Amino acid sequence: MPEQLVSLQRYIAIEGPIGVGKSSLAKRIAKTVGSSLLLEKPAENPFLERFYKSPRRYALPAQLFFLFQRVRQMQDIKQRDMFTPGRVADFILEKDPLFAQVTLNDEEFRLYQQVFNNLQIDTLKPDIVIYLQAPVDILQQRIKKRRNRFEQNIEHAYLKKLCDAYTTFFHRYSETPLLIVNAAEFNPIDNDQHYQALLNQIAKIEGGKHFFNPLAQ
Numbered sequence: 001m002p003e004q005l006v007s008l009q010r011y012i013a014i015e016g017p018i019g020v021g022k023s024s025l026a027k028r029i030a031k032t033v034g035s036s037l038l039l040e041k042p043a044e045n046p047f048l049e050r051f052y053k054s055p056r057r058y059a060l061p062a063q064l065f066f067l068f069q070r071v072r073q074m075q076d077i078k079q080r081d082m083f084t085p086g087r088v089a090d091f092i093l094e095k096d097p098l099f100a101q102v103t104l105n106d107e108e109f110r111l112y113q114q115v116f117n118n119l120q121i122d123t124l125k126p127d128i129v130i131y132l133q134a135p136v137d138i139l140q141q142r143i144k145k146r147r148n149r150f151e152q153n154i155e156h157a158y159l160k161k162l163c164d165a166y167t168t169f170f171h172r173y174s175e176t177p178l179l180i181v182n183a184a185e186f187n188p189i190d191n192d193q194h195y196q197a198l199l200n201q202i203a204k205i206e207g208g209k210h211f212f213n214p215l216a217q
Helices: 003-007 022-033 048-053 055-080 095-103 106-118 136-146 156-172 192-204
Strands: 011-015 036-038 087-089 128-133 178-182 209-212
Touching: 011 022, 022 036, 022 087, 022 128, 022 192, 036 055, 048 055, 055 095, 055 106, 095 106, 095 156, 128 156, 136 156, 178 192, 192 209
Parallel strands: 011 087, 011 128, 036 087, 128 178, 178 209
Antiparallel strands: none
């Protein structure tokens, strides 16, 4: 295996708001590197479609379902893949409280925090987190294009709050090496030059916070 791909056989987590392209990028990197793949499973959440139609009514059950699902996924991958040379995920567990702050009212969030704080959470920490950024208008275009039925009711105001929460969170983030990617015009699935430039950037990162704009390459 080429030296660059060996250097990429780490635990890589990809984050960002809905529609930014996390899952597609995670799948391509995992296939390139030969790593195991850990994806969110929103289709399994029985409250999600109802949440997008009636956010206030279904925010708490939808959020708690995701919390338990994500904790279970992270624990499973730790147990099963201790000796796997690499893994790629399209989420980090810390995103769950971030979404909860956006979707829940104050009383619900206090209850959520009690549940979160009392869970026995023992998960692996990524070797690097890739945060994909894009404006709300572009996210809405991508959401519309992929035609997931339950996502078509996502409101602009909700996406704006979510993007702002992500920006604040990663501005303060220091748990792992972090690569912030301008994903507004970034197409790592169809544009091989963009994809290769990103791989080159990831392979060089050992620590700290870094910024990557594929159009400037």
